[in-house]
Amino acid sequence: MASIEQRGNTFRIVFRFGSRKFSRTLRTKDRKAADACLARLEDNLRRLELGLLEVPDGVDLPTFLLSDGRAQRRPEPPSCIRTLGGLLEGYLNGITPGSLEDSTLVGMRIHVRRLKRVLGANLVLDSLSLEDIQKFVDKRARDKGIHGRHLSSATIKKELRTLTSAWTWGLDSGALSRPLPKKGLRFPKMTEKPPFQTWQEIERKISRGGLTKAEVADLWDCLFLTLPEIEELLEFVRAHAKQPFIYPMVMFAAHTGARRSEMVRSEIDDIDFDGATVLIREKKRIRGKLSTRRVPLSPFLVQVLRDWLKIHPGGRHTFALGAEVPRSRKTRSIGTQLTRDEAHDHFKRTLLGSRWERIRGWHIFRHSFCSNCAAKGIDQRIINAWVGHQTEEMVRRYRHLIPNQQQEAIRLVFGGLPKETIPINTEEVAQ
DSSP, X not given: OEEEEEETTEEEEEEEETTEEEEEEOOOOOHHHHHHHHHHHHHHHHHHHTTSOOOOTTOOHHHHHHTTTOOOSOOOOOGGGGBHHHHHHHHHHTSOTTSSOHHHHHHHHHHHHHHIIIIITTOBGGGOOHHXXXXXXXXXXXXXXXGGOBOOHHHHHHHHHHHHHHHHHHHHHTSOOSOOSOTTOOOOOOOOOOOOBOHHHHHHHHHTOOOOHHHHHHHHHTBOOOHHHHHHXXXXXXXXXXXXXXXXXXXXXXXXXXXXHHHHHOBGGGEETTTTEEEEEESSSSTTSOEEEEEEOOHHHHHHHHHHHHSOOSSSBSSEEOSOOTTOOOOOSSOEEOOHHHHHHHHXXXXXXXXXXXXXXXXXXXXXXXXXXXXXXXXXXXXXXXXXXXXXXXXXXXXXXSTTHHHHHHHHHHXXXXXXXXXXXXXXXXX
């Protein structure tokens, strides 16, 4: 008759009555409390079917059944949640502090601005149709994205995901009574990202000519650095970094595959010098949970981190800025935790004017770490354990670097070299 579903950490109840399906959040994380609500609703639903209960006109059925028939009318939604702008702002304001990453919230606010700009902040929610959302998709698909190309389907889908989350929040709060009309939306076709490539491969393709600026930029986005190039880059950073944390942080990224945000969160106590491992604090691998993974430290990285901690400016975080920072108006008594933007800015300043300035950001070290591990024949399961969350799409981008495995597999099917080489008849080919 009815069932309990868990969405994230909270429970909701789902049931059918007549030909309609109803869903209502129970606003609880307690399974026992959710089961008690389920028993109450099923009992009242049975009484309703037997004619022992009667639903008054205009009363919300789930609320009526969960309140043992005491709810006389559905509460009116706040007036600010009658328009798209009111819904989106109400959703953002209702997000629990600490439940989402700051970078995620920044992205969602950007999505909200674009949704209001294209659809209109004063759009009445009751009038929102599939045609309106399709027009949003078509309009955004004509807008310019990176490298001079039109906006990708992935970006448009992220924007609509924010709208969907806000709409679900509106349903749960009782402000909305129908699902978002998005079934049947059509999106531009997406192009799969090419595999990671070496510096030499990219330069060779560019030298052939015939590529647009956007295509050249796409190639450099696929760059991974070989081990000799990693060593060369590390030496350049050691010699040219203006901030003492840059060199150990670049070394940390290159030898662990850690994300920028994970390095910013890293604490000194996470480093186990005796066991030569480091605890990485994750936020992406398990939805809604702060998880960790343990990664081995190379002897080179151990020595660099020991040297760095001798001059560490203070504080608990592994990578920190000193009390005085050039070109900064901030005043500090001791070293403070880096922000993501500060890490990016100091990294780009270090590479500016060199051959390495083509590198877009910290993520190249994660790509290079995975690619070099694959090229050395490291088991894919070990790579996944070291770098945390890995999608199949990402693995495909460096799987071609795994030595001999694909060649050995095809030899199992077709064997090795033929016993006799059959020459091509050049006369027949010419004819």
